[in-house]
Amino acid sequence: MKHISSLLLACGLLFAHLGARAQGVMTFEKDSHDFGNVAEGTMATHEFRFKNTGNQPIVIANVQASCGCTTPDWTKTPVLPGKSGMVKAMYSSAGRPGVFNKTVTVTSNAATPSTVLSIKGTVLDKAQVKATLTPAQLAQSPRLTLDRTTHDFGKMEAGQQPSARFTVKNTGKQELVLSQLTSSCNCVGYKATPAPIKPGQSGTIELLYSQRQIGQMSDVVTISSNDLTGDAKLTLKATVVRDLNGTSMMKESGVAVPFK
Structure with missing residues (x-):
């Protein structure tokens, strides 16, 4: 009887041990990436690939970037044993010249529940990049062309968010x-x-305007991109009032009069 109890205990421990080992294992090809020199305005993007070398599906619960300048994406479906998935890190270099070193933290149900991936590089402003390129190389750059460079919203109420659409063509x-x-x-x-x-194609962008100051407004907007020839600029205009209701009052020449 004592022998049988010992055997049952040993089997129980074995099954518990096997159960504890029944987990997915997230094995990345590499956990860091160096972009080197990046032209300002480029969305520096790298895809970290991993394989599930365990024996249970892996589900990524979240991927958290170390700053708002880095946008993560990842495989949203369960990654079965033997299959592969990805975690993508996208660094926005616009307005951020200089060295960067950022991380993304991957949280999952894998045997190691938290994995840190890192990206780094040096953002060069467009003047620096242009100085290093030959005319032939510069000619290969994408080119941003707008269908127009101004938009007038007319009268708008402070706090509203009207939108304006622009057509962008890539002539590069x-x-x-x-x-x-x-x-x-x-x-x-x-x-x-x-x-x-893509080269030769067009796209539509929609801009939201949230001007709260009262009066005649004219705001210059800079659109950054990977166009090495420079950034695009456009102007948004509006007459901003406190209230579009006809019974509201606004000051004109220092005198309160009904808004018309």
């Missing part, structure tokens, strides 16, 4: 990647992240 030789929008008012943004535009 490589894929055009749009990145950061900058303006002195910090009141302009993309409604949705623009997709890359």
Whole structure:
């Protein structure tokens, strides 16, 4: 009887041990990437590939970047044993000249629940990049062309977010990647992240305007991209009032009068 109890105990320990080892194992090809020199305005992107070398499916719960300048993406479906998945890190270099060193932390149900991946490089401003390129190389750059460079919203209420659509054409030789929008008012943004535009093709961007100052507004917006010839600029205009309601009051020449 004592022998049988010992045998059952040994079997129980064996099954517990095997159960504990029944996990997915996330094995990355590499855990760091050096972009080297990156032209300012480029969305530096690297895809880290991994294989599930364990015996259970791996589900990535989250991927957290160390800063808002790095946008992660990853395989959203379970990665079965023997299959591969990816974690993508995208660094926005627009307005960020100099050395960068960023991380993304991958959280999953794998045997090692947290894995840190790193990216680094040096962002060169476009003047530096142009100085290192031959005319032939520069001719291969993507080229950003706008259908127009101004848009007037007319009268708008402070706090509203009207939008304006612009057509962007890539007249260059490589894929055009749009990145950061900058303006002195910090009141302009993309409604949705623009997709890359292939050579010879066009795309539509929609800009949101969130101007809260009252009066005649004219804001210059800079669109950064990987066009090495320079950034594109456009101007958004509006007459901003406190309230579009006809019974509201606004000051004209220092006198309160009904808004018309």
